[in-house]
Amino acid sequence: MAHTPIRVAVIGVGAFGRNHVRVYRELEAAHPELVKLVAFVEKDAITRDAAAARLSLPAYSSVEALLASPHRPDAASICVPTVHHATVAEILLQNGIDVLIEKPFANNLADADRVLALARANNRILQIGHLERFNPAVGATFERLNKPMFFEAHRLSIFTPRSLDVDVVLDLMIHDLDIVLALTNSPVRDVRAVGLPILSRKVDIANVRIEFNSGCVANFTASRVSTEQVRKIRLFQPRQYISLDFAKQEVISINVDPAIANPEALAALAAQQAAASGVRVPLQPATSGPASEPPASWSGIRRAPSTTIPHPSAGLIIDKPNLQKAEPLRLELEDFLHCVRDRTAPRVTGEAGLAALALALEINQQIASHSRRAGLS
Numbered sequence: 001m002a003h004t005p006i007r008v009a010v011i012g013v014g015a016f017g018r019n020h021v022r023v024y025r026e027l028e029a030a031h032p033e034l035v036k037l038v039a040f041v042e043k044d045a046i047t048r049d050a051a052a053a054r055l056s057l058p059a060y061s062s063v064e065a066l067l068a069s070p071h072r073p074d075a076a077s078i079c080v081p082t083v084h085h086a087t088v089a090e091i092l093l094q095n096g097i098d099v100l101i102e103k104p105f106a107n108n109l110a111d112a113d114r115v116l117a118l119a120r121a122n123n124r125i126l127q128i129g130h131l132e133r134f135n136p137a138v139g140a141t142f143e144r145l146n147k148p149m150f151f152e153a154h155r156l157s158i159f160t161p162r163s164l165d166v167d168v169v170l171d172l173m174i175h176d177l178d179i180v181l182a183l184t185n186s187p188v189r190d191v192r193a194v195g196l197p198i199l200s201r202k203v204d205i206a207n208v209r210i211e212f213n214s215g216c217v218a219n220f221t222a223s224r225v226s227t228e229q230v231r232k233i234r235l236f237q238p239r240q241y242i243s244l245d246f247a248k249q250e251v252i253s254i255n256v257d258p259a260i261a262n263p264e265a266l267a268a269l270a271a272q273q274a275a276a277s278g279v280r281v282p283l284q285p286a287t288s289g290p291a292s293e294p295p296a297s298w299s300g301i302r303r304a305p306s307t308t309i310p311h312p313s314a315g316l317i318i319d320k321p322n323l324q325k326a327e328p329l330r331l332e333l334e335d336f337l338h339c340v341r342d343r344t345a346p347r348v349t350g351e352a353g354l355a356a357l358a359l360a361l362e363i364n365q366q367i368a369s370h371s372r373r374a375g376l377s
Contacts, residue, residue, distance in 0.1 A: 005036040006340050009066060009073040011088055013042045013051045016102050017079035021055060023330050024077075027337070035337050039071040043080075063091045073097060075125070075340045077333070081165045086111035089126075093118045098125035100336045103178075104170045104360065105353035112357055116350040127336050127346035128353025130178045134331035136323040137244050138179060140251040141235075144319075150236040151180050151218035156226035159199050167202035169195070169360050169367075173222035176233060177363075178348070178356040183235070186214035188359060193366035196376070198225045208363050249325045255317040 005028075010020045017040070024037040039058040042048035052059035060066040066073070075098040078088050086106045092099050093115070105128050106112040119126035132138060153176040188210055195206030205223040212218070231246035239256040332348075339346045370376075
């Protein structure tokens with residue numbers, strides 16, 4: 001059945017908004033039956049005029065002007081500074097427009113609650129722009145999830161003047177907070193945090209420890225004053241370690257071979273290897289002395305891109321799925337458009353965005369409290 005293209009607009013054409021415009025244009029070229037980019041809104045006159053000339057797209061100075069124009073959209077991406085998210089979303093939702101709000105959801109919980117209630121009352125699609133949820137590596141990690149008990153997340157970035165209206169927790173760390181909240185699916189029990197402003201007036205580097213009711217513990221480090229770009233999460237669960245690289249869109253899992261996943265089997269394997277090599281190896285661990293080095297044969301573990309290979313000397317199975325790489329923003333906007341067309345819930349709902357925002361704001365409170373105790377305020 002043929003569908004009328006969804007008319008979309010982008011509100012704000014700064015760094016984020018320009019990417020939304022680019023991807024909508026790409027989707028329009030590839031799927032003209034799905035979407036039509038009809039206009040954009042930009043408050044700054046110089047930016048607006050330059051973008052209108054470059055994009056050959058109708059431009060408006062306000063959301064109200066857009067809604068009163070012939071280019072009224074069915075849906076919109078909100079890419080304005082965080083402090084204006086709620087105000088813009090409220091106008092659009094009250095006028096029956098479905099919205100995707102760039103992360104973070106809002107500047108505070110009261111604003112987020114109000115927008116979420118308005119979306120429900122008007123039966124509108126509300127999606128929050130946590131685009132890492134659409135990274136192919138995240139999907140592969142969900143497929144391998146068992147009982148995660150420990151996370152180590154690092155998100156480091158070289159300093160840029162972008163997004164200085166928010167601190168590093170709301171700018172960078174919130175991506176990993178959203179991912180870990182989804183992976184653990186457990187309420188937060190305790191939050192410890194420390195952070196410092198370095199090159200801006202807001203916190204630029206932060207370290208956080210979170211404990212969940214499930215017993216899982218997660219450590220987060222985020223910095224926007226690093227000398228390198230790092231976007232990784234490592235997680236540990238019973239008899240498995242998983243490493244997720246967002247930038248490379250890669251997942252590697254290391255699993256204990258279930259055939260030898262008990263102390264007796266491991267002892268028997270050690271004895272078998274010792275007999276074959278002619279080297280006497282104690283079956284019981286030493287009670288004193290320095291820790292022994294891992295077997296040299298561990299360095300020879302083979303990795304296969306699409307299959308799992310047991311390694312008999314180490315009792316490990318290395319799994320590296322062969323993922324089809326894709327731009328997460330494109331996958332995110334495709335998901336938004338299909339939700340608008342089919343009236344289905346998005347992958348990142350308003351409720352999920354609210355949970356990530358609430359945790360990020362709690363972390364900021366803990367950072368402020370630590371700064372006061374340490375005499376840094």
